[in-house]
Amino acid sequence: MDSLFRFSALAEKMQPSPIRELFRVIQQPGMISFAGGLPDPDTFPVEAFASCADVLERDGRTVLQYGASEGYPPLREAIVEMMIGRLGYHPQPEELLVTSGSQQAVDLIARALLDPGDVVVVEAPTYPGTLHCLRNAGANFTTIPTDGDGMRVDLLPGVIAASERATGKRPKLIYTVPDFSNPSGACMSLERRQQLIELATELAIPVFEDDPYGRLRFSGQPVPSLKSLAGNAPVVIYASSFSKVLAPGVRVAWTVAAPELIRAMVLMRQGEDLCTSTVTQALVAEYCRRGLLEEHLHHIVTTYARKSRAMQAALESHLPDGAASWREPEGGFFFWLELADGDSRSLFERAVEAGVAFVPGGAFYPDPDEQVGDVLSGDAFARLCFTFADDAAIDEGCRRLSGAMSAR
Numbered sequence: 001m002d003s004l005f006r007f008s009a010l011a012e013k014m015q016p017s018p019i020r021e022l023f024r025v026i027q028q029p030g031m032i033s034f035a036g037g038l039p040d041p042d043t044f045p046v047e048a049f050a051s052c053a054d055v056l057e058r059d060g061r062t063v064l065q066y067g068a069s070e071g072y073p074p075l076r077e078a079i080v081e082m083m084i085g086r087l088g089y090h091p092q093p094e095e096l097l098v099t100s101g102s103q104q105a106v107d108l109i110a111r112a113l114l115d116p117g118d119v120v121v122v123e124a125p126t127y128p129g130t131l132h133c134l135r136n137a138g139a140n141f142t143t144i145p146t147d148g149d150g151m152r153v154d155l156l157p158g159v160i161a162a163s164e165r166a167t168g169k170r171p172k173l174i175y176t177v178p179d180f181s182n183p184s185g186a187c188m189s190l191e192r193r194q195q196l197i198e199l200a201t202e203l204a205i206p207v208f209e210d211d212p213y214g215r216l217r218f219s220g221q222p223v224p225s226l227k228s229l230a231g232n233a234p235v236v237i238y239a240s241s242f243s244k245v246l247a248p249g250v251r252v253a254w255t256v257a258a259p260e261l262i263r264a265m266v267l268m269r270q271g272e273d274l275c276t277s278t279v280t281q282a283l284v285a286e287y288c289r290r291g292l293l294e295e296h297l298h299h300i301v302t303t304y305a306r307k308s309r310a311m312q313a314a315l316e317s318h319l320p321d322g323a324a325s326w327r328e329p330e331g332g333f334f335f336w337l338e339l340a341d342g343d344s345r346s347l348f349e350r351a352v353e354a355g356v357a358f359v360p361g362g363a364f365y366p367d368p369d370e371q372v373g374d375v376l377s378g379d380a381f382a383r384l385c386f387t388f389a390d391d392a393a394i395d396e397g398c399r400r401l402s403g404a405m406s407a408r
């Protein structure tokens with residue numbers, strides 16, 4: 001019998017997220033997972049967070065009510081306070097929006113700016129959640145290569161000109177994860193950040209700076225955010241989240257951008273979720289008000305520094321000579337391995353048999369088989385998350401990965 005449901009063209013076309021599909025594999029008993037980009041659950045501040053629930057007794061009549069689409073005022077204040085250092089200026093109230101995860105910010109920005117067929121410049125590799133969301137808005141992608149210092153901004157004018165020639169349109173947005181990129185872990189150099197802002201201003205294309213990992217630096221010198229370099233100029237749209245610095249289960253994030261874009265995002269969300277859960281915003285606000293977030297950040301940065309060192313040591317000691325190369329990350333969640341045999345898909349199969357999971361690099365490219373510039377295709381890479389597994393599992397997982405590499 002024909003289905004009762006006549007699905008939209010978009011629903012017919014949609015593909016499952018490759019990483020979410022991996023969750024089934026990861027849940028097999030005994031599997032060591034370097035796959036999901038998950039925080040260490042042992043770091044979750046369960047008791048401290050639970051103690052903030054007394055905000056319900058104090059302010060229940062407000063926080064159990066519908067809230068403003070722009071966000072719960074005490075949380076907005078806490079975010080501004082926390083962000084002054086990272087943003088380098090004090091954003092005005094009309095520049096700030098609280099969202100349900102930064103995934104929602106991507107969605108609202110995409111729906112506010114893009115019509116089907118519009119072009120977005122994305123780094124290759126980049127975060128697949130954003131690709132999925134932009135695809136839903138009908139975006140086409142133009143890719144810009146990256147290296148250990150982030151986006152190859154020197155190639156941007158050529159990439160944009162070629163895209164304009166091919167599509168007859170100027171790209172509407174440039175998307176970047178400049179600090180500890182997901183997946184590559186790379187941090188964009190200061191010089192490239194300055195060039196990017198200059199170019200984007202000249203070409204009148206806004207840059208979307210997605211910054212969930214910026215505060216998770218454990219070595220090297222901090223680099224200013226794009227937003228802080230641009231100040232309140234509208235060219236940079238900045239988004240960050242409590243997911244990696246507190247807990248992804250809270251689903252609370254924020255965007256700082258020009259008032260006219262924030263207004264459009266607010267109108268979009270009024271046809272969507274109305275507002276982020278006021279109860280959760282109140283809990284997070286109380287957590288920040290008590291000064292607990294800064295303490296917690298110190299704790300997780302120390303923990304992740306240790307785990308990153310553990311993975312570096314395990315990879316060095318276990319992987320067969322010459323099988324892979326990588327740069328030790330200075331922050332964030334990920335190692336990005338370039339595989340000498342360029343075949344992460346078959347390595348993945350063997351690794352899962354050996355009891356360790358990672359994400360094959362193709363998941364992070366709009367077209368996994370495309371070579372971007374002189375850069376290898378996604379198949380040449382593997383993303384390993386070092387934050388989730390404990391130290392012993394990091395060592396054992398790298399040992400299993402080595403076995404899978406040798407078993408060709």
Ligand SMILES: Cc1ncc(COP(=O)(O)O)c(C=O)c1O
Pocket residue numbers: 037100101102103104127129177182210212240241242243248252253
């Ligand atoms: C670069 C990047 N942006 C956005 C997100 C989604 O974050 P949130 O949990 O705030 O929706 C992630 C999550 O992994 C990410 O890595």
